[in-house]
Amino acid sequence: MFIAISAVILVAIAIGLLRAFLGPTLYDRVLAANMSGTLTVLMVAVLGFMTGRPEFLDIALVYVLISFVSTIAVLRVCGTGCGASRDPEADSGEG
Amino acid sequence: METVIYILSWIFLLGGAIFLLVGAIGILRFPDFYTRLHAVSVCDTMGAGLVLAGLMLQGGFSLVTVKLLLIFYFMIFTGPTAVHALAQAALQGKLKPVVDEHEQQ
Amino acid sequence: MSGLLGLYNYWIVIILMMTGFYAVIARPNLIKQIIGLFIFQTSVFILFISMANIEGGTAPIIKEGIRLYSNPLPHVLILTAIVVSLATTALGLALVVRIKEAYGTINEDNIHVQDEED
Amino acid sequence: MEILIDTILLVLLMITGFSIVRMRSLLAATMLTSIYSLLSASLFVVLDAVDVALTEAAIGAGISTILLLATIALTTDREKPPQRTPMLPLIVVIITGMALIYGTLDMPHFGNPQAPVHLHVAPAYLHDTPGEIGIPNVVTSVLASYRGYDTLGELAVIFTAGAGVLTLLGYRTRGGNSMDPGIRKLLILRVIGKLFFPLILLFALYVQFHGDYGPGGGFQAGVIFATGFILYALAFGLGNAQRLIPHQLLRIMVAFGMLLYIGVGIESMLLGGKFLEYNVLADDPVSGQHLGIILIELGVGITVASVMLMIYYVFRSRQPEGDL
Numbered sequence: 001m002f003i004a005i006s007a008v009i010l011v012a013i014a015i016g017l018l019r020a021f022l023g024p025t026l027y028d029r030v031l032a033a034n035m036s037g038t039l040t041v042l043m044v045a046v047l048g049f050m051t052g053r054p055e056f057l058d059i060a061l062v063y064v065l066i067s068f069v070s071t072i073a074v075l076r077v078c079g080t081g082c083g084a085s086r087d088p089e090a091d092s093g094e095g
Numbered sequence: 096m097e098t099v100i101y102i103l104s105w106i107f108l109l110g111g112a113i114f115l116l117v118g119a120i121g122i123l124r125f126p127d128f129y130t131r132l133h134a135v136s137v138c139d140t141m142g143a144g145l146v147l148a149g150l151m152l153q154g155g156f157s158l159v160t161v162k163l164l165l166i167f168y169f170m171i172f173t174g175p176t177a178v179h180a181l182a183q184a185a186l187q188g189k190l191k192p193v194v195d196e197h198e199q200q
Numbered sequence: 201m202s203g204l205l206g207l208y209n210y211w212i213v214i215i216l217m218m219t220g221f222y223a224v225i226a227r228p229n230l231i232k233q234i235i236g237l238f239i240f241q242t243s244v245f246i247l248f249i250s251m252a253n254i255e256g257g258t259a260p261i262i263k264e265g266i267r268l269y270s271n272p273l274p275h276v277l278i279l280t281a282i283v284v285s286l287a288t289t290a291l292g293l294a295l296v297v298r299i300k301e302a303y304g305t306i307n308e309d310n311i312h313v314q315d316e317e318d
Numbered sequence: 319m320e321i322l323i324d325t326i327l328l329v330l331l332m333i334t335g336f337s338i339v340r341m342r343s344l345l346a347a348t349m350l351t352s353i354y355s356l357l358s359a360s361l362f363v364v365l366d367a368v369d370v371a372l373t374e375a376a377i378g379a380g381i382s383t384i385l386l387l388a389t390i391a392l393t394t395d396r397e398k399p400p401q402r403t404p405m406l407p408l409i410v411v412i413i414t415g416m417a418l419i420y421g422t423l424d425m426p427h428f429g430n431p432q433a434p435v436h437l438h439v440a441p442a443y444l445h446d447t448p449g450e451i452g453i454p455n456v457v458t459s460v461l462a463s464y465r466g467y468d469t470l471g472e473l474a475v476i477f478t479a480g481a482g483v484l485t486l487l488g489y490r491t492r493g494g495n496s497m498d499p500g501i502r503k504l505l506i507l508r509v510i511g512k513l514f515f516p517l518i519l520l521f522a523l524y525v526q527f528h529g530d531y532g533p534g535g536g537f538q539a540g541v542i543f544a545t546g547f548i549l550y551a552l553a554f555g556l557g558n559a560q561r562l563i564p565h566q567l568l569r570i571m572v573a574f575g576m577l578l579y580i581g582v583g584i585e586s587m588l589l590g591g592k593f594l595e596y597n598v599l600a601d602d603p604v605s606g607q608h609l610g611i612i613l614i615e616l617g618v619g620i621t622v623a624s625v626m627l628m629i630y631y632v633f634r635s636r637q638p639e640g641d642l
Binding site for chain 3: 354365390404408410419423433436622633
């Protein structure tokens with residue numbers, strides 16, 4: 001059963017990745033990265049239960065904090081300046 | 096009693112999985128950035144919350160439950176903050192929302 | 201694990217390694233090269249950790265009732281290697297910032313052109 | 319079951335790797351690098367390397383993404399299309415890849431317990447750790463005790479890299495304690511930052527001192543510490559963070575961690591043992607080992623945290639005033 005849950009999470013991560021590839025703006029990519037972070041946390045938690053050693057939840061805790069800090073960092077370090085422009089190659093599908 | 100908790104935990108886990116999937120489809124299918132924010136919130140709150148609740152029931156009352164609660168607590172604060180900061184940055188970056196053309200006229 | 205699936209991990213690692221290698225040698229942008237180096241490094245980490253894995257083993261934290269553990273030695277090597285990789289990446293990025301200040305560009309081709317002009 | 323997740327994660331990693339190379343916007347590539355790092359960290363969890371997963375998540379997805387972003391903010395976001403034809407590099411890459419794949423054909427298969435790696439040294443570590451060191455986490459015992467010399471070397475590398483970054487970029491003090499207008503708008507971020515800052519530090523302490531019993535240790539804790547202060551700097555401005563932990567203090571701490579490590583080694587020599595032989599530190603060898611490992615991990619944590627934070631300060635203090 002845990003395998004079903006982790007399969008769903010993997011599918012969701014794959015869809016999030018697709019959004020990160022497609023863009024089209026930087027914000028969409030940050031959003032996708034943020035969602036992948038959440039999903040990775042859940043997957044690590046589920047994996048811990050699946051392998052029968054749920055004490056590894058510390059890792060999931062670190063992931064929550066780190067993905068939050070890095071999301072904030074994108075917005076603060078780059079400011080509004082560098083995110084405003086649409087990446088031109090994302091629209092043309094060049095990637 | 097044990098079977099009830101067991102079944103309940105699986106209901107939570109499956110429900111959470113459904114919410115996660117719905118959120119993921121949303122982030123792919125919604126037309127613009129601002130609508131996609133909503134899809135992510137579904138993942139962050141209901142999806143994550145239900146999966147963690149299901150795991151808590153599986154883990155029983157132990158240190159594991161405390162850690163899961165902590166994860167849930169962190170998530171419930173970090174998710175909306177990150178999304179709010181993102182939305183504000185997007186607004187300041189002059190990202191126009193997609194609006195229905197009929198309503199605009 | 202037998203047959204071709206037994207080598208699958210290594211092959212993907214090699215593909216990742218070559219992806220990073222390609223970015224390092226084919227892309228003129230210095231930041232892109234550092235990102236390529238990052239991919240390369242991570243693939244090496246995955247190679248080591250794959251080798252450490254034992255079928256049916258668990259994480260090497262000793263607990264009653266568990267008999268088979270994965271090999272802890274590669275974990276130790278990679279754990280420190282990750283931190284060192286960050287330190288070296290930071291050094292590389294610092295160099296990139298200095299190059300930008302000195303040349304006004306981080307494109308390798310333009311830097312070569314400027315060097316020849318001097 | 320785990321092999322299935324392993325397979326899927328590797329495929330996702332491969333796709334991410336390809337698209338990172340293809341992206342022309344460096345910011346987009348950085349975001350994908352962060353996802354790549356998270357994916358590889360979950361792969362490490364699947365492959366039972368929990369300590370490594372903790373480190374990779376904190377470093378790859380956290381600090382190295384932040385440093386890349388800081389560099390992009392100082393340089394440029396656009397990558398010009400390459401002028402050279404990519405044919406030659408492509409051929410080189412394909413030939414090298416083929417040679418490496420040919421090399422793997424002789425390798426023991428994935429998960430094979432009879433592989434040469436598993437036959438030497440590692441069984442001894444796993445067998446002797448409970449008796450000799452007395453802590454459950456074998457990774458920590460190997461890191462801090464059996465291979466303490468290696469770790470000292472790694473720490474020296476980090477120390478040198480920190481010194482190198484400082485030499486290359488120099489350090490500029492930020493005047494004033496004012497918050498820039500960008501932060502003033504982010505009220506929610508400031509409130510959450512204030513709430514989370516102590517929690518992250520507390521968690522870092524837990525990782526630091528619980529490293530003997532679960533995943534964790536000095537390296538991970540140091541990085542988490544630095545991340546906590548980076549969050550503070552992001553939410554309240556660099557000037558305020560530097561008033562909290564001044565740069566001069568950081569420089570001292572960088573050296574202090576190293577000295578603590580070496581000091582433990584010298585102390586054990588003075589007590590009649592060999593360099594970094596912890597058995598002599600206390601009456602009973604096992605508690606000597608405990609004491610030695612805790613001190614060493616503390617040294618590692620202090621140096622790693624201060625080097626990471628110093629690198630962040632140095633990069634960010636180069637940002638033009640008002641742009642922060």
